Amino acid sequence: MKLKYLLIFLILLLTLLILTYFTKSSSVNVKAIVPGICGNSIKEIGEECDAPDLGGQSCISLGFSGGNLSCNSNCTLNTSGCTSLPPSGGGGGGGGPGYFPLQYGTIIISGKAYPNSEVTLLSDGQIKSTLKAGARGDFEFTLRDLSPGLYIFSLYSEDSKGRRSSLINFQVMLRAGETAKSSGIFLSPTIDIDKTSVRKGDVLQIFGQATPDAEVIISISSDEEIFFRLPTEKDGSYLYVLKTDDLEEGDHYTKSRQIYQNQMISPYSRTLSFVVGTTTVLKKSEKKCPNKGDLNNDCRVNLIDFSIAAYWYKRKLSPAFAKIEREKLNGDGKINLIDFSIMAYWYTG
Amino acid sequence: MVKVFFDNLKKVENNKIVVPVYVDTEGKNINAFELRLKLDDIIFRDYLDKDSIIVFWLEKPYLDKNVLVFSGIIPGGYTGKNGLLTKLIFEYRDGAKIEVLPSSQFLLADGLGTKAKIEVTSFNLPYLGKLDNFVLEDRHPPERFKIYVTRDKNMFGGRYYITFETKDKQSGIAYYQVRELTFLPYSKMENFHFENVKPPYVLKDQTLRSYVVVKAVDKFGNERIEILKPQRKILVDEIILLLLFGILIFIFFNLFYNKRKNLFKRK
Known part of the structure; x- marks a missing residue:
């Protein structure tokens, strides 16, 4: 008996689950059809074309062998520029006009980041791929089956302390069926400081992550720009202890870049500000999320x-x-x- | 000084011309701009964003009386001499002029949005005799893209919405369409009714249990479809309600069963 009621209970529960899953309010889509405007260069309803928009048609797609398809001023197709091959000799006739398959291409992107760091590649503002750089910071992305055209890529990496590099942008023009290579992409170092305010005469530590065997150039600017050069450690990290005796009191800025074997020069890192004054204030450790722009607090700006x-x-x-x-x-x-x-x-x- | 210039003009019809708009940043790295062009004796018809350096359009080209305005963003910035912003299509007469207004802005990628100095120029359209061989062909669909679903208490009354963006490498995006479905159809998507939308799009199904199909269509009619799967099957509060209901039924049946059992015992 108890089993019977238990079964009824389970059936009811199941029925409710199914009903809840399938129940949703229906929606009505209303679509308004607007006749096209001939002359606005967009092929719309009622038009065969609207120069230069040919609606995806070409001489070949219309059954010709080649030539130039154009558009009349009344938005009808003009095939007078299309050509037809003469029929092949010997009777029987040849086949229809050839259809050229879509051609895609490949882009290979390589460069240097930080040892064993995660490198993120964006294409046209969207994350395309991420990978781990090698022990010397080398990375290589291979993107296949890409439509021909201009690609705007952005790259950044994150060091072992969670500091993100600044974005580096570059463009690649890809032609149909080709492989385009973009090499020597060299990320800027990450940078951080230990104080936001330093008493004149005290030291300020400037540090971050770069590529092993690179040379880091640190820039300090206030009224004039001063540069310091130092080699990186074996793991690519760097640390510079800046004496503030010779700096004027007031606001200053620092940024860094790196040079690799006198051949590759990176862009500058983010710029950090500090004050030389009468007090020393230690910098709070930054959260790994972007400082600005993250409006929905998901630790991303996208x-x-x-x-x-x-x-x-x-x-x-x-x-x-x-x-x-x-x-x-x-x-x-x-x-x-x-x-x-x-x-x-x-x-x- | 950032310079805006026009080059490689193409005459495509008897009175139509394609005018590429370029930027020379003179060594500066710019990541956002708003360009305002005063049009004199020239009619704006359309634009092409093939080969453009703009990653995200903020405002696509539109007319504000006789001033053409458009703005965009380039995460990471652009530094160079020949950055193509867009190709504008005009109807024109000889003697037409385009003027870059001083209210245009180019902002540096310095984290502060510092305005770069801009060279204000005026461009007289040259006489173009014969038609150029300008053939725009596009058989490739738009690029793949991601659909983001989110909600913000300060927007759309806190309702869920989706946002998305993609590019077309040949002719540019013409429009987007959306359809929400309970099931993914076995038949082709073409048979279904889609709604023309602009992102962001507020979802009709706020329970997030529908498939959301987004179609990007380029100016040659090529399509790219991306699908967002249902984000939830059953809501948490529905589970709680079900459990409570189930417990109530269980208690009811138990009481009923015990009552009947006692009745039989007495007999």
Whole structure:
């Protein structure tokens, strides 16, 4: 008997589960069909073409052997420029016009990052691939089956302390059926300092991660720019102890770059600021998340953050979002191009 | 000084011209811009973003009276002499002029959004006699892309929405379409009704139990479809409700069974 009721109970539970899974409100899609406007260069409904938009057609797709397909001013196709091959001799006739299959290409990207670090490759702003660099910092990405065209790549890496390098951008033009190589990509070092404010006469430590066997150039700027050069340690790390006796009191900035075997020079790292004054303030250890631009607190700056900022672009900010803008952007109380520039600087994909 | 210039103009129809817009950053690294072009005796028709250095459009080209405005973002920045921003398609007459307005902005990739100095120029369109052999062919679909689903309490009343972006390497993206489905169909997607949308798109199914199909269509009609799988099957509060209901039924049946058992015993 008990078994019978237990069975009924289980059947009811199962029925409810199934009903819940399948129950959803239906939606109605309403599509408005708008007749095309001839002359706006976009092939629309009711048009065969709208120069230079040929709707994907060519002489070959229309059954000709070649030539130039064009568009009349009334948005109809003009095949007068198409050519036809004469029929092959001997009767029987040849086959139809050939269809050329789509051709793709390959891009190979190589360079140097930090030993055993994770290197992230973005293509047109989206993460394409990540891999681990070798023990000497070497990496190589191979991207296959790519459409021909211009690719904008970005690369960054993270050192063993979780510090991210700045983004390095480069472009590759890929032709159909070809393999394009982009080598010698050299990431900038990561950089950090131990104090945000240093009493004049005390020392400031500037350190970070670079490539083994590279030489690091540290720049200190205030009124004038001063440079220091030092080799990296065996693991690629570097540390410079800056004496502040000769620095003026006030705001200063530091950044670094690296040179490898006098052949490869990296871009500069992020710029850090510090103050030379009367007190010493130790720098708090930074969280690994981007300092700015991470509007949804997911430790990334990507399309989601852009979509949030785009929502508020040229709009009055709500009090809740104004607080986020103060913390994560430039705090001027509005979203404009400057905020997008800040987000683009901290972009992670 | 950042310079904007126009080069490699192509005449495609009797009164239509393709005008590529380039930027020379003069050694500076720029990562965001807004360009404002005053149009004189020239009509804007369309644009092509093939080979553009822009990664994300902030505002695609649009007319504000006789000023053409467009803006974009380049994460990581661009440094170079010939950065193609876009190719603009105009209808024009001889003597037409395009002027780069001083209100245009190019911002440095320095983390502060510092404005770079910009050289303000005016460009008189030259007389172009014969038609150029400008053939734009595109048989490749748009690039693969990711669909992000998220929600923000400050946007859309806290409802879930999706955002996405892709590029087309040949002719450029014409539009996006979306369809939400309970099941993925066995038949072709072409038979289904899609809705023209612009990202971000607020989901109709806020329980996130539907497949969300996003179609990117380029200007030659080539399509790329990406599918976001349901993010949840059953909601947590529904599980709790089910469990409570189940417990109630169990208690009810137990009481009922015991009552009947006692009745039989008495007999």
